[in-house]
Amino acid sequence: MPTVPDRIRWAVEAVDPQPGEQILEIGCGPGAAAQLVCERLTTGHLLATDRSAVAVNRTTGRNPQHVKAGRLTVQRTALDELKLSEDSIDKAFCVNVNLFWISHAEAELAVLRQALRSGAPLFILYGSEGPTGGDRVTALVAEAVKAAGFHTVRVVTADHGLGVISHAP
Numbered sequence: 001m002p003t004v005p006d007r008i009r010w011a012v013e014a015v016d017p018q019p020g021e022q023i024l025e026i027g028c029g030p031g032a033a034a035q036l037v038c039e040r041l042t043t044g045h046l047l048a049t050d051r052s053a054v055a056v057n058r059t060t061g062r063n064p065q066h067v068k069a070g071r072l073t074v075q076r077t078a079l080d081e082l083k084l085s086e087d088s089i090d091k092a093f094c095v096n097v098n099l100f101w102i103s104h105a106e107a108e109l110a111v112l113r114q115a116l117r118s119g120a121p122l123f124i125l126y127g128s129e130g131p132t133g134g135d136r137v138t139a140l141v142a143e144a145v146k147a148a149g150f151h152t153v154r155v156v157t158a159d160h161g162l163g164v165i166s167h168a169p
């Protein structure tokens with residue numbers, strides 16, 4: 001079994017998936033977070049998305065048992081093109097997706113605002129290694145989610161990661 005980076009273990013602990021939840025991941029990459037999330041689901045479901053075909057193949061290839069069981073769907077899409085039913089998602093999260101601090105990501109946050117149930121949490125998380133470590137990134141992310149109407153915005157920092165948790169209006 002491929003290894004799971006510490007930032008991913010930390011991120012999934014922060015998201016704290018519950019067995020029956022409908023969860024969305026943006027930028028699933030190699031599929032390590034999808035693996036940990038699906039291990040916690042029973043009746044729930046994870047929609048793991050990425051705009052890269054390589055990432056979609058890696059996530060699918062890493063988690064065939066969860067796809068087969070109907071717990072995991074992997075979809076190739078850029079977030080701003082994702083079509084989801086209104087109020088259909090209990091939690092959304094991403095790890096090391098730069099989109100939310102290099103721009104205000106208005107179109108992408110509009111997709112999330114529409115899909116998340118009112119009050120549902122959005123976790124925008126980063127590993128503490130590399131260029132995303134630091135207050136500069138979390139301040140920019142917090143500004144973007146507030147501008148998009150998300151509320152109860154909280155910055156989190158830990159040994160293995162940092163990020164912003166906010167809630168859909």
Ligand SMILES: C[S@@+](CC[C@H](N)C(=O)[O-])C[C@H]1O[C@@H](n2cnc3c(N)ncnc32)[C@H](O)[C@@H]1O
Pocket residue numbers: 026027028029030049050051052055077078079080094095096097098099
């Ligand atoms: C640095 S990787 C992180 C992958 C994984 N979450 C991790 O922490 O190992 C960022 C991923 O986000 C995806 N991504 C970036 N912008 C995206 C967007 N606008 N919509 C969907 N996926 C995106 C990239 O294709 C890439 O797979």
